[in-house]
Amino acid sequence: MRRAEVPPRRRKGDFDMSFAAGADLGLLIRKLKSIITVSDAERSAIERLPMTRRQLPARQDIVRDGDHPTQCCLMLEGWAFRYKLLDEGKRQILSVHIPGDIPDLQSLHLPVMDHNLGALTACTVAFIPHEALRELTRTHPGITAALWRDTLVDAAIFREWMTNIGRRSTSGRITHLFCELYLKLHAMGLAENHACEMALTQGDIADAIGVSNVHVNRVLQELRGEGLLTLQGQRLVIHDWAGLTKRAEFDPAYLHLKRAPAP
Amino acid sequence: MRRAEVPPRRRKGDFDMSFAAGADLGLLIRKLKSIITVSDAERSAIERLPMTRRQLPARQDIVRDGDHPTQCCLMLEGWAFRYKLLDEGKRQILSVHIPGDIPDLQSLHLPVMDHNLGALTACTVAFIPHEALRELTRTHPGITAALWRDTLVDAAIFREWMTNIGRRSTSGRITHLFCELYLKLHAMGLAENHACEMALTQGDIADAIGVSNVHVNRVLQELRGEGLLTLQGQRLVIHDWAGLTKRAEFDPAYLHLKRAPAP
DNA sequence: CGCATCGTTGATGGGGATCAATAGCTGTGG
DNA sequence: CCACAGCTATTGATCCCCATCAACGATGCG
Numbered sequence: 001m002r003r004a005e006v007p008p009r010r011r012k013g014d015f016d017m018s019f020a021a022g023a024d025l026g027l028l029i030r031k032l033k034s035i036i037t038v039s040d041a042e043r044s045a046i047e048r049l050p051m052t053r054r055q056l057p058a059r060q061d062i063v064r065d066g067d068h069p070t071q072c073c074l075m076l077e078g079w080a081f082r083y084k085l086l087d088e089g090k091r092q093i094l095s096v097h098i099p100g101d102i103p104d105l106q107s108l109h110l111p112v113m114d115h116n117l118g119a120l121t122a123c124t125v126a127f128i129p130h131e132a133l134r135e136l137t138r139t140h141p142g143i144t145a146a147l148w149r150d151t152l153v154d155a156a157i158f159r160e161w162m163t164n165i166g167r168r169s170t171s172g173r174i175t176h177l178f179c180e181l182y183l184k185l186h187a188m189g190l191a192e193n194h195a196c197e198m199a200l201t202q203g204d205i206a207d208a209i210g211v212s213n214v215h216v217n218r219v220l221q222e223l224r225g226e227g228l229l230t231l232q233g234q235r236l237v238i239h240d241w242a243g244l245t246k247r248a249e250f251d252p253a254y255l256h257l258k259r260a261p262a263p
Numbered sequence: 264m265r266r267a268e269v270p271p272r273r274r275k276g277d278f279d280m281s282f283a284a285g286a287d288l289g290l291l292i293r294k295l296k297s298i299i300t301v302s303d304a305e306r307s308a309i310e311r312l313p314m315t316r317r318q319l320p321a322r323q324d325i326v327r328d329g330d331h332p333t334q335c336c337l338m339l340e341g342w343a344f345r346y347k348l349l350d351e352g353k354r355q356i357l358s359v360h361i362p363g364d365i366p367d368l369q370s371l372h373l374p375v376m377d378h379n380l381g382a383l384t385a386c387t388v389a390f391i392p393h394e395a396l397r398e399l400t401r402t403h404p405g406i407t408a409a410l411w412r413d414t415l416v417d418a419a420i421f422r423e424w425m426t427n428i429g430r431r432s433t434s435g436r437i438t439h440l441f442c443e444l445y446l447k448l449h450a451m452g453l454a455e456n457h458a459c460e461m462a463l464t465q466g467d468i469a470d471a472i473g474v475s476n477v478h479v480n481r482v483l484q485e486l487r488g489e490g491l492l493t494l495q496g497q498r499l500v501i502h503d504w505a506g507l508t509k510r511a512e513f514d515p516a517y518l519h520l521k522r523a524p525a526p
Numbered sequence: 527c528g529c530a531t532c533g534t535t536g537a538t539g540g541g542g543a544t545c546a547a548t549a550g551c552t553g554t555g556g
Numbered sequence: 557c558c559a560c561a562g563c564t565a566t567t568g569a570t571c572c573c574c575a576t577c578a579a580c581g582a583t584g585c586g
Contacts, residue, residue: 066516084426087512092426106419109412114419114517138404148411149372151418156369156377158421163347163355166428166473201532210429212575217534249350253329254377464564475543480566
């Protein structure tokens with residue numbers, strides 16, 4: 001369990017103010033298209049969204065517990081994660097986010113943050129003002145439904161994590177987490193052939209599944225020993241997808257992916 | 264940990280088809296009014312919602328994992344809960360719901376259930392067709408925002424539970440759960456003076472916080488011994504609210520209540 | 527090349543699961 | 557009105573999973 005290190009807040013200067021050429025927002029459109037049919041009018045409304053592009057170093061906080069954000073954060077490159085800190089520095093990781101995600105979309109309707117959002121790796125994000133998003137939802141009910149749905153999938157993943165932490169064995173928890181991450185990456189075209197980046201350290205994994213980092217290390221060795229997976233550096237290779245999903249009791253239904261997962 | 268007993272599905276006949284006189288929907292309006300300002304037009308649109316009233320016996324499932332619901336369930340009386348079942352009958356309770364809640368509102372945008380919803384006590388519910396709710400959201404953006412926000416608070420509670428299960432001591436988990444339930448009941452006018460109904464059995468509590476029922480029993484005795492609370496029959500009495508919230512590291516911010524909690 | 531973070535390993539102890547048995551409670555039916 | 561059935565709560569005994577502490581490699585970066 002990681003002790004309470006407070007990462008530096010982002011500083012002014014480490015971003016460029018290039019406002020959107022709709023290119024970056026293509027990622028958002030792609031995400032929405034995986035949920036609904038996007039009309040031309042909707043597409044063009046999205047492409048007209050104002051945004052600020054930013055580069056963030058790894059492990060830097062983006063929004064903090066208690067903040068009152070005025071914008072949402074669209075992930076363009078890199079991974080982010082949400083987490084809570086408790087007394088004595090205990091940390092619970094709540095979710096992991098990849099390009100296409102809007103990890104703080106809830107701030108559109110919940111004015112105060114009840115957790116932290118941080119960059120896991122160095123990453124590129126686009127900040128979109130709440131006001132622009134509110135206007136978009138006022139005028140485009142279809143987009144509203146899609147964004148709403150996106151937050152509902154978020155919640156569905158929370159429920160699964162709760163179950164993971166509360167009722168699965170440690171090896172089940174780890175393998176379940178890996179199955180989920182691989183499928184999410186795969187759905188966004190960021191993984192193929194049962195291999196993907198793994199930006200989480202063993203300490204991060206520990207704080208995501210509610211065990212100690214030492215224990216994560218030992219169980220990972222078991223999983224390697226069984227030939228289920230390899231985890232070296234920042235790369236996860238799944239050698240036995242069927243075995244992994246079985247070990248994890250993994251059923252992808254909770255991800256509510258449009259296309260059936262065929263990894 | 265409760266073994267997989269499959270409760271009987273609801274039968275035809277145990278409900279009456281009395282369609283809404285807006286009386287029951289007053290509860291929904293009350294809930295929404297705690298979130299937004301409800302205009303006369305909105306109020307009357309809500310009161311015109313079609314609904315079917317039903318009486319359900321305790322422990323009966325309302326919607327099941329894998330179902331494709333065509334309606335949402337508004338709690339009128341009694342408690343409900345959401346849960347998942349794993350292999351070997353392990354159960355994780357995901358949330359607890361009281362009058363005013365719509366525990367399956369997510370089904371409006373996620374067609375397939377990824378968990379179960381069951382009656383905890385005997386209860387009265389109102390089923391509202393998805394189609395009517397969709398029409399309501401099409402025509403009333405304010406209500407859409409309020410309902411969306413409601414699902415976001417739901418998700419915020421999931422995050423807190425995740426943290427509870429993953430990183431708190433057992434006594435912290437139990438006390439945190441009690442603080443939350445008391446405050447939710449209090450906010451709906453269903454509890455006063457640090458006392459309330461407690462429909463959860465020790466086994467239910469165990470499955471909500473990720474420990475065994477035996478352990479819940481022992482920790483409850485400690486809490487009683489410290490004079491923090493009394494739990495007899497179906498009644499919870501909190502003797503030392505300050506002590507309880509401290510033990511729980513309880514910060515109500517995540518509930519996103521409109522009025523500051525003043526229990 | 528030196529420091530920091532991450533990964534790895536060993537030793538130790540405790541929190542909590544599990545099994546088993548008893549007691550209390552509630553509704554049901556004879 | 558009591559007996560019985562079926563839950564729920566309680567208690568004791570045993571064991572082991574996993575947290576914790578500590579130390580040491582490995583790795584990567586400025």
